[in-house]
Amino acid sequence: MTREVALSVTGVSKRFTLPHERITTVKSLFTGLAKRRSKIVNEDQYALQDISFEVEQGEFFGIVGRNGSGKSTLLKILAGIYQPTTGNVVKNGRLVPFIELGVGFNPELTGRENVYLNGAMLGFSSREIDALYEDIVEFAELEKFMDQKLKNYSSGMQVRLAFSMATRTKTDILLVDEVLAVGDADFQRKCYTYFKSLKKQKVTVIFVTHDMSAVVEHCDRAMLVEGSRIVSIGDTDKITKQYIQLFQQPAPAPRIESEEQAAEAAQAQGDQQPEEPEPQVEEQDRKRWGNKRAAFTRIDVSSSQVTDADDTISITCTAKARESVEDAVFGFLIKNASGNPILGTNTLIKGQRPMSLTEGQQVVVRWTVPNVFNDGLHWLEPAIVHNGGIDVCDWWEEAASFTVVRKERTPYIISPTIDVVVEKDQDAWQMS
Ligand SMILES: Nc1ncnc2c1ncn2[C@@H]1O[C@H](COP(=O)(O)OP(=O)(O)OP(=O)(O)O)[C@@H](O)[C@H]1O
Secondary structure (H helix, E strand, O other), X not given: OOOOEEEEEEEEEEEEEEEEEEEOOHHHHHOOOOOOOEEEEEEEEEEEEEEEEEEEOOOEEEEEEOOOOOHHXXXXXXXXXXXXXXXXXXXXXXEEEEOOOOOOOOXXXXXXXXXXXXXXXXXXXXXXXXXXXXXXXHHHOOHHHOOOEHHHOOHHHHHHHHHHHHHHOOOOEEEEOHHHHHOOHHHHHHHHHHXXXXXXXXXXXXXXXXXXXXXXXXXXXXXXXXXXXXXXXXXXXXXXXXHHHHOOOOOOOOOOOOHHHHHHHHHHHHHOOOOOOOXXXXXXXXXXXXOXXXXXXXXXXXXXXXXXXXXXXXXXXXXXXOOOEEEEEEEEEEEEOOOOEEEEEEOOOOOOOOEEEOOOOEEEEEEEEEOOEOOEEEEEEEEEEEOOOOEEEXXXXXXXEEEEEOOOOOOOOEOOOOOOOOOOOOOHHHHO
């Protein structure tokens, strides 16, 4: 049987030019001299570099990668919203993007009016929408809300309506970004069932997500993108493992484009004084912040793969005080791959008094957490706060991760072990 290609991407790169306040030396970043030593330059940044891959007709193809790795830019190029800087995309058939919430909707109109407005944008006549209307509303489960203005809908309700509309459109290729993640678990399940039904019609689904369990469960193949380039393409087990491994490594270096910038970067490297290395925690990091009077030096999770056999998960947080801290409280959150907090606590809640730390003192906090988690990737977010919780010493999103593999899957946020005993009175019918 000949292989039928739905989508072919060859040598695609995308460059954005950004005005940027560039601090001219790494050292000045830490010495408060940043203002005097900075200048505005136009910096070219590659969101994608040399991307080539093919997706077959009827494939459910996942695209995964860290925040900022280039996934959404790639989908926008596939959708024709962005033009690639170099390279080309060949699509075999019609492509419908479902990638940004709110596109094609007007918040001041009712749900019903928006169905007609959005339908017109998707190419339906009003008679066609009349015929589809009931199905759209039923799939979205919004029967009671269609006469309310869209601005009163939750983001989950909006996504249900938008997705329900997208499913009515005849398409050969469907692009789905993470927007589905705002729908609840039941709705997501419904969407996956719908995607699977598309396979029979040879419709191709390209799906961007951070939810590794969804990749393993639903995708035929997946692609991992990191720092604007493809790391690998292959079976979903391999790709999801590689994705998880990425978080044990530092994020990639910024992508430098011009020779002048490369020379500046080299100089900045040279400006670092080896005899006074800057502590890692002071680097600019969107996912980590705080005054660092006390900071984590190490986070350990007992196992990166958690199964039904594990009753508990041990988390060990090692921290060091750089200055004295009067009343430190240690805590943590655990979030699932969609970023929903699942549980969390702190030493105060657990009855420990706020800790007084002296300069240079090391603290090790060990947590034992029951394994209540559902299938998939989970993030650990430890924190140290002080001053009655008003000031943050160190707050670290996605400091570590673990993946839960369950034999039984439920559509809920947690999946604790639940035992059941059924007692049936076998003679009951004889007695009545
Ligand atoms: N319109 C734009 N102008 C300038 N830079 C952009 C633009 N869109 C994206 N970028 C940059 O391109 C890079 C890739 O962004 P992109 O949104 O594609 O990543 P992503 O993998 O989808 O991230 P996330 O998982 O957070 O959604 C980022 O560094 C981002 O800042």
